[in-house]
Amino acid sequence: MAQVPQTFLDALAVRTWCGLALRSLGRAREEIDAINVYPVADGDTGTNLYLTLESATAAVEAVFAGHEEGGREQSGPSFADALRAMAHGALIGARGNSGTILAQLLRGMSQVLTAGDVSHVDGTALRRALRRAADAAREAVAHPVEGTVLTVASAAADAADGAEGDCGTVVVAAYEGARAALAVTPRQLAVLGRAGVVDAGGRGLVTVLASLVEAVTGEAVPERTHDGSAGADVCPDVPEHAGEGGPAYEVIYLLEAGDAAVARLRERLDALGDSLVVVGGDGLWNVHVHVDDAGAAVEAGVEAGRPYRIRITHFALDDVHTGGERPPREPVQRAVVAVVPGEGLAGLYAEAGATTVLARPGEPPASGELAQALRRAHAREVVLLPNDAELRHTAAAAAEQVRAEGVRVALIPTRSAVQGIAALAVHEPERRFDEDVVQMTSAAGATRYAELLVAEHRSWTTAGICQAGDVLGLIDGDVAVIGPDLTGTAETVLDRMLQAGGELVTLVVGDDAPEAVADRLEARVRESYLAVDTVVYRGGRQGAPLLIGVE
Incomplete structure (x- = not known):
């Protein structure tokens, strides 16, 4: 249904933008996952963007709900409160490389648009916000690469700079500029050109900007105008760039730390691995890096401040250190996903090849987070170790959700991390799935x-x-x-x-x-x-x- 056209951006428009973007990313998630070949061909960019926007949307809805419960539904939250909630929600819920960059884009916009006491913003302020968003995202990435979402964001800001008029005029120009830049990303990044696809993160950003256009103007953008494939526009002579076989683990965590400590952390993590993105500020950061030593990456966070919500993902062995560019990854046959209570065990489980989800005291993972971990394992068969009796129903819901997507999931009802260690010790991926699950269940039950x-x-x-x-x-x-x-x-x-x-x-x-x-x-x-x-x-x-x- 079309939205009411308006010439400025206010709290209601922020809420509408979130809802539209979440629905659009939900529809486009599988397509974006399918074209994800950079920086790691792990087929999860669309899912990560969706989960990041889902967290942002939940934060905005919480702000509106708070006003309604307090009897202030007529006035509603301020524009600044709504936009800050969107940026903060994206920051704490950011997933993967793409979601982390999206969180920084939203934070950059918020920094400009919430400065001062304003109830809404006009086209001039929005132009400045889009420019700050693009610049902030580049600053957050240790080694920016052209042909990625960073290029698309910069193109959107450039196009907005040349647009004169209200918010509607500016957002349409930004969207068109982003779409045009997305179409030529295969000419800028070798791995995209050879795969015949546009950048997945950039494709997601175009979707988010299309939703902003609809929220502001009331006119929906036809989805066919930003198709994910590159088609005949692929240049065979694109320059060589990244995309080679890389580190074995993806490490993500929230970090409470000061600016000086984070500056030192950036240097240390940059030396440990690649795909480093550190976003946030004001004492709260989201850290994302690909490394071979997951424990060292977590230890670096401990030295810098207080890391939590730590997620360590083991990339499939068939696309690690291949000596050349990573091809789009085929699912492995079998994987293990485990919930662990501490950073040390997260490293131990990850070294054994498991995808881990860290459970902090008072912060048990939700079924959606477990389901995402099952997907991130990128396997046809997955063994899930909840390692906590109280997570039984949550784990069962996650397993059922992913089974509906065609993945064979076995839930072993481990009630402690030590039972999970025992199960993992007898895990043999070469065995038949049922036999492997029986042996793992038996080992856990005997502990x-x-x-x-x-x-x-x-x-x-x-x-x-x-x-x-x-x-x-x-x-x-x-x-x-x-x-x-x-x-x-x-x-x-x-x-x-x-x-x-x-x-x-x-x-x-x-x-x-x-x-x-x-x-x-x-x-x-x-x-x-x-x-x-x-x-x-x-x-x-x-x-x-x-x-x-x-x-």
């Missing part, structure tokens, strides 16, 4: 698990009354031991678990655990339990100071 927590307040437990500050030892999910200190309580818990026998003890030590706890527990196993081995992993900033597994 008893425990976690040590510190009580936050006085309460009743299955082991009696605990006071704030007491250490709780939970075995298989129930409080079994209450003690005054973590090391002593852990020894009691371990003794109880080994009374039933065991061959291997797994310790996952968090940053909050005492330095000597692992040494004490290893020594106890050596002295008291013959033929039982112990392995220790560093979990980082995980929810529980200590996890214990006994197989």
Whole structure:
């Protein structure tokens, strides 16, 4: 349905823009995924843009809902509140290289359009905002490349600069400039020219700008005018550029840090890998990089500030280090997706070839995030390890959603990360899928698990009354031991678990655990339990100071 034409941009237009862009990206998602060959041919640019806009839209809707609940629905939120919410929502929900750049484009626009006390903006301000957006996106990318979404954004700003008139005139000019630039991206980037496609990120930006045109003018842009294929416009003599085999992992996280620390972080991550994009400001950043050492990338974030919502994705082995340009990636046969509670385990699981989703205390992943991780595994068959009893229904919903898309998904009901480690240890991709799932399920089920927590307040437990500050030892999910200190309580818990026998003890030590706890527990196993081995992993900033597994 056509929107009401207007000559300025206000809060309602921002809300309309979000809704239209989200629907348009939803329709175009598969097409954009299909033409995604740069910087990594992992077929997820359309999905990443959609999820980024979904987060932005949710933030804007929350602002409007807040006014309605407060009885202020007649006035509604201010234009500045709506646009800041859109930019912030995109920042915290940015996915992948393309989504991170889109978040910075929106942030650049917001910086200009929300300066001062304004209820709406005109064409002049919008021209400045589009220019700032394009410049900010280039500044966020460590090594800008022409023929990408950055080129398309700059072309939109250039076209807007030459447009005189109201917001409608400016957005139409920006859209047309972006569309024209998109059409020639195959002439600027070799990998696009050979694949016969336009840049996927640029294609997504054209879709977002088309939605802005409709939100402002009320006139829908025909989708046929920005087809994703390059057709006969491909130049066979495009210059060589990036697109070669690259790092094995994609690492993304939100980071709370100051400007100086982020400047140092950029230098360190740039030396570690490629496709580096750092966006944000005012103490909150979204960091995206492709690296071979995922742990080092996370550690760099820890040194810079407080990283969270960490996502580590292992690119399929068939397109890593090929020695030449990456061809469009075919799905691998089988992959593992795991939810992990800390950065250390995320690195451990990723090194074993799993796609990981980090679960922070109080921030469990939603079904949509798990479904996206299943897609990002880019496999015909996927094993999902939720590693938390409370994630069972969320994981089941994600698995069902992706099964409907033709992917075979098996959910192994692991209730702890140590059960996931046991399952991953016996995982053999060459086995038949059903046999592999049975073996992984059996290994997980044969692993008893425990976690040590510190009580936050006085309460009743299955082991009696605990006071704030007491250490709780939970075995298989129930409080079994209450003690005054973590090391002593852990020894009691371990003794109880080994009374039933065991061959291997797994310790996952968090940053909050005492330095000597692992040494004490290893020594106890050596002295008291013959033929039982112990392995220790560093979990980082995980929810529980200590996890214990006994197989």
